[in-house]
Amino acid sequence: MASISRNLRRSLTPDRLRLLHLLSQHPREYVTAECHRPVVLHKRGPDILHDPWFNRGTAFSMTERDRLGIRGLLPPNVVSSQQQIDRFMLDLQRLQKYARDGPSDTLALAKWRILNRLHDRNETMYYKVLINNIEEYAPIVYTPTVGLVCQNYSGLFRRPRGMYFSSDDRGEMMSMVYNWPADQVDMIVVTDGSRILGLGDLGVQGIGIAIGKLDLYVAAAGINPQRVLPVMIDVGTNNEKLLKDPLYLGLQEHRLEGDEYVSVIDEFMEAVFTRWPNVIVQFEDFQSKWAFRLLQRYRKTYRMFNDDVQGTAGVAIAGLLGAVRAQGRPMIDFPKQRIVVAGAGSAGIGVVNAASRTMARMLGNNEVAFESARSQFWIVDAHGLITEDRADVDPDARPFARRKGELGHQGLSEGASLVEVVKKVKPDVILGLSAVGGLFSKEVLEALKDSSSSRPAIFAMSNPTKNAECTPGEAFSILGEKAIFASGSPFHDVDLGDGKIGHSNQGNNMYLFPGIGLGTLLSGARVISDGMLQAAAERLASYMKEEEVLQGIIYPPISRIRDITKEVAAAVVREAVAEDLAEGYREMDARELARLSEEETIEYVKTNMWSPVYPTIIYRKD
Numbered sequence: 195m196a197s198i199s200r201n202l203r204r205s206l207t208p209d210r211l212r213l214l215h216l217l218s219q220h221p222r223e224y225v226t227a228e229c230h231r232p233v234v235l236h237k238r239g240p241d242i243l244h245d246p247w248f249n250r251g252t253a254f255s256m257t258e259r260d261r262l263g264i265r266g267l268l269p270p271n272v273v274s275s276q277q278q279i280d281r282f283m284l285d286l287q288r289l290q291k292y293a294r295d296g297p298s299d300t301l302a303l304a305k306w307r308i309l310n311r312l313h314d315r316n317e318t319m320y321y322k323v324l325i326n327n328i329e330e331y332a333p334i335v336y337t338p339t340v341g342l343v344c345q346n347y348s349g350l351f352r353r354p355r356g357m358y359f360s361s362d363d364r365g366e367m368m369s370m371v372y373n374w375p376a377d378q379v380d381m382i383v384v385t386d387g388s389r390i391l392g393l394g395d396l397g398v399q400g401i402g403i404a405i406g407k408l409d410l411y412v413a414a415a416g417i418n419p420q421r422v423l424p425v426m427i428d429v430g431t432n433n434e435k436l437l438k439d440p441l442y443l444g445l446q447e448h449r450l451e452g453d454e455y456v457s458v459i460d461e462f463m464e465a466v467f468t469r470w471p472n473v474i475v476q477f478e479d480f481q482s483k484w485a486f487r488l489l490q491r492y493r494k495t496y497r498m499f500n501d502d503v504q505g506t507a508g509v510a511i512a513g514l515l516g517a518v519r520a521q522g523r524p525m526i527d528f529p530k531q532r533i534v535v536a537g538a539g540s541a542g543i544g545v546v547n548a549a550s551r552t553m554a555r556m557l558g559n560n561e562v563a564f565e566s567a568r569s570q571f572w573i574v575d576a577h578g579l580i581t582e583d584r585a586d587v588d589p590d591a592r593p594f595a596r597r598k599g600e601l602g603h604q605g606l607s608e609g610a611s612l613v614e615v616v617k618k619v620k621p622d623v624i625l626g627l628s629a630v631g632g633l634f635s636k637e638v639l640e641a642l643k644d645s646s647s648s649r650p651a652i653f654a655m656s657n658p659t660k661n662a663e664c665t666p667g668e669a670f671s672i673l674g675e676k677a678i679f680a681s682g683s684p685f686h687d688v689d690l691g692d693g694k695i696g697h698s699n700q701g702n703n704m705y706l707f708p709g710i711g712l713g714t715l716l717s718g719a720r721v722i723s724d725g726m727l728q729a730a731a732e733r734l735a736s737y738m739k740e741e742e743v744l745q746g747i748i749y750p751p752i753s754r755i756r757d758i759t760k761e762v763a764a765a766v767v768r769e770a771v772a773e774d775l776a777e778g779y780r781e782m783d784a785r786e787l788a789r790l791s792e793e794e795t796i797e798y799v800k801t802n803m804w805s806p807v808y809p810t811i812i813y814r815k816d
């Protein structure tokens with residue numbers, strides 16, 4: 195239980211103090227960690243040992259073994275949960291020690307297998323290991339290794355995790371959702387597998403990304419792992435290799451399109467919101483054409499958001515604001531930044547939309563401001579610079595197509611190459627969401643040397659690692675120590691000699707989506723508004739201290755992800771309250787939520803985050 199700090203206590207009115215006291219004294223009402231509540235089960239014996247939610251293996255005490263009918267089913271030595279973890283870590287670290295060739299895909303997959311087996315048998319311990327070693331294991335359960343896991347899913351599949359809905363299940367989903375064992379689900383991450391990271395259409399194998407994202411929900415946001423549900427909607431695949439693969443586990447037919455496709459997703463949404471009306475659904479890795487359409491279709495009626503469009507946008511905005519501050523300029527100078535974006539998919543357009551809105555707000559939020567903000571972006575896709583001259587501009591990119599009038603004096607034309615655009619525009623920032631590894635070639639980085647910025651920024655945001663538009667080594671070797679670098683998947687910092695370090699930031703939506711989900715849950719907001727997303731982005735931006743950004747550190751290390759998530763969630767709660775969207779959560783009704791100060795809101799979020807502690811288990815006959 196989090197205690198109320200002395201400083202906070204001093205600053206509170208008696209009313210507030212009473213409320214906060216309530217928060218910390220009545221976990222049953224405000225639920226700190228369901229982990230501290232006894233759990234009543236109707237099963238005992240080996241069934242408990244085979245249930246990863248409740249199993250604690252050799253850490254079951256003798257009285258528990260007696261009470262639960264498992265005495266004699268475990269070796270006699272009772273160990274503490276720490277000893278259990280030490281034994282597990284020894285095994286995992288042994289693997290590292292004997293891996294001769296340094297980090298490799300094989301080693302990463304071996305680590306994933308070991309962690310996954312632990313996940314299968316003891317969830318509490320799994321999350322304890324993950325939370326305590328998040329820097330080391332996030333790259334295993336999340337990008338980049340999760341990409342490999344999805345690619346090799348047929349061979350790695352042992353036990354199912356999550357739910358699968360397919361086109362064959364049309365008409366059945368409303369009853370199928372009741373097959374899921376948990377009566378309460380807080381978070382669903384759903385994918386149709388059509389664009390997994392930058393790896394393309396992986397069909398049913400994409401379930402791995404939903405599982406990886408939810409691992410971060412538990413580790414970073416403290417969502418109770420019994421209340422998360424990864425979902426794969428299998429509407430076929432257009433991946434010819436998978437269509438022919440005899441070991442493929444999904445439907446071997448081409449993807450549904452048009453109204454048929456939409457009707458499947460509609461049916462899924464109706465089913466999950468019928469069983470769990472308060473659930474939050476995160477759409478993940480849908481190909482761009484559906485990402486935008488489904489977002490518009492559902493966002494006003496359901497508690498949902500699209501992580502690739504909206505989460506990525508917020509993380510990019512926070513990083514872009516960091517890059518402005520790194521130049522020693524105030525954030526309000528953001529609208530002066532010239533930004534070249536490579537990639538006009540769900541992520542690229544999501545970033546440009548939200549970043550231009552942020553600029554426009556800073557400029558007065560009127561038509562002139564929007565026009566001025568728009569003109570700060572140059573978007574380059576697979577066919578080069580997007581301009582009004584293009585016959586079939588994607589409707590989502592159309593507002594940002596460069597105008598005819600602007601092109602002449604810039605010396606640019608429709609389809610201009612990335613290097614040409616960088617040479618002519620001399621941008622402050624190049625931002626890659628293209629899924630093309632190495633796109634920021636030597637030539638492009640050389641061209642960026644003429645940037646008008648004192649600290650040119652390179653955001654190589656595509657995943658996984660091999661799809662990064664460039665490496666930090668390449669960026670710093672060409673642009674020198676002043677460059678700012680961020681990538682979607684993790685890279686090591688670069689030693690620049692003379693004690694100087696080129697900081698490699700991880701610019702990944704993982705810094706926002708857990709807090710967006712948690713903040714929405716705890717506010718009880720019925721929808722996720724642009725304002726709530728903006729508040730999340732701004733909190734992430736302001737999280738970084740002046741001295742950090744001046745060193746080129748624009749995102750926090752992942753070791754701080756739980757703390758950041760708490761702050762982001764609190765910002766989301768407060769914005770939901772301010773916009774009158776909050777309906778409250780459990781006993782914290784909307785009125786009480788509105789009375790919380792900023793500090794109290796943070797405390798409220800903190801007390802509601804689950805931590806991996808073995809619960810007391812009580813057996814009751816049915």
Ligand SMILES: NC(=O)C1=CN([C@@H]2O[C@H](COP(=O)(O)OP(=O)(O)OC[C@H]3O[C@@H](n4cnc5c(N)ncnc54)[C@H](O)[C@@H]3O)[C@@H](O)[C@H]2O)C=CC1
Pocket residue numbers: 389390391392393481482501502506509536537538539540541542574575576577612626627628629630633655656657658661681682683701702703704
């Ligand atoms: N760091 C992060 O948090 C996130 C990273 N991403 C990454 O962004 C990438 C793209 O995702 P989506 O937008 O959904 O994919 P998408 O496939 O919809 O879009 C890719 C875009 O890149 C363009 N492109 C292809 N070749 C190009 C080239 N040579 N030059 C310039 N543009 C080119 C395409 O025309 C398309 O507009 C993926 O690798 C994904 O992993 C996505 C979301 C979050």
Ligand SMILES: CC(=O)C(=O)O
Pocket residue numbers: 337390391392479501502656657682702703704
């Ligand atoms: C990070 C993420 O969501 C992606 O690469 O799609």
Ligand SMILES: [Mg+2]
Pocket residue numbers: 391478479501502
């Ligand atoms: Mg994604």
